[in-house]
Amino acid sequence: MLGSFLDILSSILISRNGDLPTNIEYHSTKKSKSKKNWVMFLPETCYRLAPKKILKRTNLDIYILPKTIIQPNPKLTNKFLNKILNTAIKNQKKNYPKKEVNVLGISIGNVLSFRFAEHFKVNRFLSVVPGSKLAECIWESISTHKIAKNSGKTLKDYQRDLKNYNPIESIPRINPKISEIHLGLRDLMIPYKRGKELAEAMKKKHNTKIHNKKHSGHIETILSFSKQFKKQYI
Numbered sequence: 001m002l003g004s005f006l007d008i009l010s011s012i013l014i015s016r017n018g019d020l021p022t023n024i025e026y027h028s029t030k031k032s033k034s035k036k037n038w039v040m041f042l043p044e045t046c047y048r049l050a051p052k053k054i055l056k057r058t059n060l061d062i063y064i065l066p067k068t069i070i071q072p073n074p075k076l077t078n079k080f081l082n083k084i085l086n087t088a089i090k091n092q093k094k095n096y097p098k099k100e101v102n103v104l105g106i107s108i109g110n111v112l113s114f115r116f117a118e119h120f121k122v123n124r125f126l127s128v129v130p131g132s133k134l135a136e137c138i139w140e141s142i143s144t145h146k147i148a149k150n151s152g153k154t155l156k157d158y159q160r161d162l163k164n165y166n167p168i169e170s171i172p173r174i175n176p177k178i179s180e181i182h183l184g185l186r187d188l189m190i191p192y193k194r195g196k197e198l199a200e201a202m203k204k205k206h207n208t209k210i211h212n213k214k215h216s217g218h219i220e221t222i223l224s225f226s227k228q229f230k231k232q233y234i
Helices: 005-013 044-049 074-095 107-117 134-140 145-149 155-161 167-173 192-206 218-232
Strands: 025-029 037-043 059-065 101-106 122-128 178-184 209-213
Touching (some): 074 107, 101 107, 107 122, 134 155
Parallel strands (some): 037 101
């Protein structure tokens, strides 16, 4: 088992410093004969590595969160998240006004998937390596804690400016028919304790199925889920 090794390697090799892009990166595949409609919120690196054949099998809208989504100024992060969320809601209402939607959030994408799910009838809701509260996850992650620490801002500043993107607070406002959460117990990028907190709250409210990968970190859990997703959900 690779455990946390891939998390550490990723935090070293992938730079998350820099400005936010000007526009939202969004990809859509419309298959009118397909009964499945998926909306996905994925980190940029995750999307780049996804097998594109899988993404052509159904009605699919993918929203990409850039590597630089976590900014030293949390107000900029909040503004960009708002922009993606509003676009996703608008597109869903326009393209699939009467269809139930399946929702997938991976890693940081969960802060949007939970908010998005508040607005629609959700059939299947999949959450992979999520965290309960965005600001706390940023400060505790091996990938982003230096950005926060060197920002000149405090945790309270991040909590105030990102309060709209705490997945745990969306739980009472979503009602998926089927929901699953996939966690890695050795996750260093979104600490397992934050995912566990969210999973326990979801299970109480929605009878959610929890998948705990005992020896897996953040990256390894995503890789494991991607194989499962190909076989079971598309």
